[in-house]
Amino acid sequence: MSGGCEPTTSVGTASMAQTITKSRGAREPVTGTALSSRKKRPFLVDIYSTAVGKKYAMAISGIALMGFVLFHMIGNLKMYYGAYELNNYAAFLKELLYPLAPKGAVLWILRGGLLAMLVLHLHAAWSLTVMNRQARPVQYQSPRDYEVANFASRTMRYSGMIVFSFLVWHLLDLTFGVVNTVGTEGEFVREEVYQNVVRSFDRWPVAAFYILANLLLGIHLRHGAWSLFQSLGWNNPRFNAWRWAFATGFSLVVVIGNISFPIAVLAGIVKV
Ligand code: HEM
Structure with a gap:
């Protein structure tokens, strides 16, 4: 019959004892946490x-x-x-601290910092998920096990992934203009931020998205603002x-502000 405790064989016991003696004799680290290569890593x-x-x-x-x-x-409330x-506001951002700094330099530094923070956030989320899975390879069997975790905390991974895919669309739409003119007329001009926004939200599926x-x-x-503490x-x-x-x-301030923009365009309050 399989399962349950198998009787320990004398061969198994001997090799185990040998391993213990060897590790005691050589005084090797018991876990990976004390490996010498780890000590060299930056703080x-x-x-x-x-x-x-x-x-x-x-x-x-x-x-x-x-x-x-x-x-x-x-900033977008300016619309x-x-x-x-x-x-004008978009042009001002591109010229931050000019002529003290070259045109666009400060904006690119801010963009670099923002990108670094995004990469760090995504990497930490991904590696924490891997760590959690390794610590608990068997999934929870009953929904009651989720009693302490509310809907937002359980769905952080999914809401995060959808927001990230929104961001990809958003940059293709309003920064690079690749999808800005799909299904609509007109030409994408990088500096005409207001016109680009109105053109984008005039398409109701995009506004709904x-x-x-x-x-x-x-x-x-x-959930993030709650759990960061x-x-x-x-x-x-x-x-x-x-x-x-x-x-x-x-979260209410950010969401109400942001969803007001597509609604205002669809309602004709913000128009070209
Ligand atoms: C309806 C709400 C939003 C509107 C109307 C909006 C509008 C814009 C516009 C017009 C630009 C281009 C600016 C330029 O080229 O000068 C832009 C860029 C950007 N947006 Fe949004 N945005 C919204 C929501 C969001 C959200 C929720 C995020 C983040 C999750 C986001 C992240 C970004 C990023 C990272 C850039 C690129 C910034 C840069 O290149 O300097 N936006 N947005």
Whole structure:
């Protein structure tokens, strides 16, 4: 019969004893954590190799990305003032600190930082998932096991992946213009940001996709903004009411602002 405990053979016992004696005699490390090559790794890489370090990386990169989505939304509010204001604002971003710094230099540095934060966020999420799977190879069998995890926390991976695919579309649409003129008339001119936005959202399936993606972004942000405090170790129950208010308020502001843009174009409030 298979299963249950197999009787230990004398050969097995002998080889096990030999292994123990050998490792004791040579004083080799018992686990991989004490390998000498690990000691040479830079401090930050060493921290990042642990689950706690990855959670820190998720939280810090998450804060940077939250800052970006908030300021991006606030900047886009300029479209309510008309084409001149929004296009001027986009031109202003490209000339940040000019003539102190060359034209576009500061914007490219900010873009580099943003990209680094995005890559770090995605890598930490992916490697934490791998670590969790290795720690628990058998999936939960009953939905009751999920009692402590709410909908947002269980779907972070999926909401994150959909927001990421939205971002790919978004860049092809409004930054590179590759899909901006598909199904519509007109020419994509990089500097005419206002006209590009209106042209894009005039297509209702695109507007609907933006609304859906931003609702998912809201769910993702809401849980991320709540759990980053936990990841950074600031999870005293006395602050829970503040954490709740901050996470809910922040995600609502970003989502309401962002979904107002496609709605305003569809409703004819923002038009060319
Ligand atoms: C309906 C909401 C949104 C609108 C109207 C909007 C609008 C725009 C526009 C017009 C640009 C091009 C700017 C330029 O070329 O000067 C842009 C770029 C960008 N957007 Fe959005 N955006 C929205 C939501 C988002 C969200 C939710 C994210 C992130 C998840 C995002 C991430 C980006 C990024 C990374 C860029 C490239 C920035 C750069 O190249 O400097 N956007 N957006």
